[in-house]
Amino acid sequence: MTLGSEAAPAKSSIINDPQIRAIFYQIVALIAVLWFGWSIWDNTQTNMEARGIASGFGFLESTAGFGIIQTAGLEYSEESTYGQAFLVSLINTIIIAFTGVVAATILGFIMGVARLSHNWLIQKLATAYIETFRNIPLLLQIFFWYHAVLKPLPSPRSIYERGEEIAFGINNRGAYMPDPVFGDGSNLIWIGLIVGIIATIVIDKWAVKRQMNTGEQFPVFYTGLGLIIGLPILGYLMATVFMGSSPVTFEYAVMKGFQLDGGFVIIPEFIALFIALSVYTAAFIAENVRSGIQAVSHGQTEAAHALGLRNGPTLRLIVIPQALRVIIPPLTSQYLNLTKNSSLATAIAYPDLVSVFAGTVLNQTGQAVEIIAITMAVYLSLSVGTSIFMNWYNAKMALVER
């Protein structure tokens, strides 16, 4: 028996070598994409020249010449530049996204838990809520709140006398409430708040350490709550005593001419968008919460009970941490969806990024390429940032299997 007679591996054509084929395909794909990109670039250049559209980002420096109805406390007037308009609209997007996320999370968690309630009626109501709002297009909901509910409200002219002061009120110009003015001495309130927060953090660290060492527990939550609410109130009282008058005064909206002036105003566009976004997204979050809680096997609860934990600690220490591991990834994508959906603001002219920047500024300057690119870049960086954070979070929370 000889071993030398093994046949040499059959020589095959280069074309059948999977590695060479792979390289070939990739080169073809890259060339196709490059060619595609180049032809788009080239066509755009030609078309823009033919239509006399300027290019470059110089337009950000020129005067905008239009007003924005919600400037979020930033300095903005018709003399401001497009760059400032961009900034204001970006802030407006962030405001609606942030408030929407907070409201949708709270409502979504309540509805998700309610859907698992043992109370039949509550469970059915939550189900009805989820199934109704999840299956109606968001834009329709925004239109409903804006055009059907808020716009037909009476105008301030028709309900208020000239010179009348309004504390709280809602009309077709928005919801009005007193605007707090922080005068001298109000620093004490802020100092109280900051000290309260820092103290709570320190106490929490100390309490954890003590529990680790001695097993004794400390009511951190109530102490913290007391500090964070109590210290600013203390600061307020001190300021009142020292200054002889309250450091915080309220400015009311006043009927001047045909419209209301002053006060703290929430524009109807914001209200409609806020309600629609949070109600719609909450329905999705509720489903995520439900499936997250259901994903924790019942054995975990039973085991916790067997260890002697009561219902509260079982939920807090055993079920919720495990449910969160399931809930948080889809929850983040809901947050991203909400942020992206906030761009529907443009349909009711809430001055967000798409409405102001990709709308008014685009129409005025005609520089579609730059403006759409900036707008997309903002949303893209938001979602890429969130994805990176999520990957990091997932890696941190993932079960370590040994």
Add this chain to the structure above:
Amino acid sequence: MSKAYVNDERHPDLPPPASTVGAVGWMREHLFSSPANILMTVVSIGLLAYVVPPMVSWLFTSAVWSGGADACRANPDAACWTFVGARFDQFVYGFYEKTERWRVDIMLILLFAGIAALVYEKTPGRKWIGMFMLIGYPILSWIMLLGGDWGTPNISLYNVIVVLLPIVGIALLSYDRLPSARTIGIVLTAFYLLAIALLLGLTAAGKTELWIGSTVIYSLVRLDTIIITLIPFLGLFALTKSGEMERRGTIGIAMLVVFAILVLGFFFDLPAPSSLDMTLVDRVVVVSMVEVPTKQWGGFMLTLVIALTGIVASLPLGVLLALGRRSNMPAIRVLCVVFIEFWRGVPLITVLFMASVMLPLFLPPGVSFDQLLRALIGVALFSAAYMAEVVRGGLQAIPKGQYEGADSLGLTYWQKMRLIILPQALKIVIPGIVNTFIGLFKDTTLVLIIGLFDLLGAVQASIADPNWNAKSVAYTGYVFTAFVFWVCCYGMSQYSRYLERKLHTGHKR
């Protein structure tokens, strides 16, 4: 002997306590089990009592069911259903030509019949109906809705080559056990020989044009065209001679390269074949209907057009992107990841803005799409990215052993995917796919922002009509639209849940 008392009959079960069975028991358990529960129940009943009766009254009992706008103005606190009745046609068809609406009706009936046949599981030939709904129906509806003249294009030899070549090449490449490759090769060779002989003969005869009636059979032949035509001929000749698998692959690739050259010829105008008119057949018109431009499309019909186009385009694109993302080739993978993440990262509205504002800038001067087509491209690419992620989930869920098993059987990549992996992966993600469809269906409403009148757009426009300026009109319009969308989306989601239950055999808690 003592007599023990032993009961030799089983005592009948006592009935359960009255408070745990029947309506009372159910209510005790589900509504009044604890003080907190009682409170919640009371609050819920209060809420229902506060909301439901006014709602029923608004929707039905005091609603305006007949009369005109005046009836609605007279009764502002109830639904104005006559408004929906008066505008119903516009809600369904938009501004579609009145006399041509039967075409829309036919397509709608066909759509509902098709869906019904697909949902009902015992329909014979479901697979074929599904294929038709995915491929045939969109083409048919495009023809029917747009109208105009439809038939064969002006067929020239060049067209024939350009169309046939890649089909042959790809068929040979993918279907490598073709039994009659030899016969097909001989037929094709004969065909090319004939075509070329015709060209050469006519050139030799000094004819620059040949007409039969009004049909141009042939005009000026150029050398480059002949060369281009010769290459596939040689390839096919080699193929019929060898018939070996290995070479056949080579030949297929060679054909694709030739095809690429031909296509590039179109774009760069290098060999200038487009200046050549080699018309074999003048246009044959098969269907002739009044053309209804897409500007007039609207209402629920437009909603369906956009949603269905998005669905049909996004599935194959999404599968390809998902495969690309899971590919071993780094360049392909990066391209797919960038594509997917880009579309998923931006809001649909900016995509639509881009499609309507920027797409005309991207195209070569002189080429333009109409507004609807631009929106459709945007929607299709957008939903393809979402679909890709859903399909990727399915691909990842298939155990590695399946991939390795297919490899060890010696299947090629496409065989492995087509026969082993995709059938399993797609089955797993059917609920996810349906959910993407639901999202897409709801998102179609966004096209109204770029000036297309879908259902919501039609309703929005009708509400603004000063003839119908009653207070209840806006509410009624939105409630009606919401109901239509809700029925569609809820139906789809229930179907997806049903499928999930059906496909999820075992592993139930």
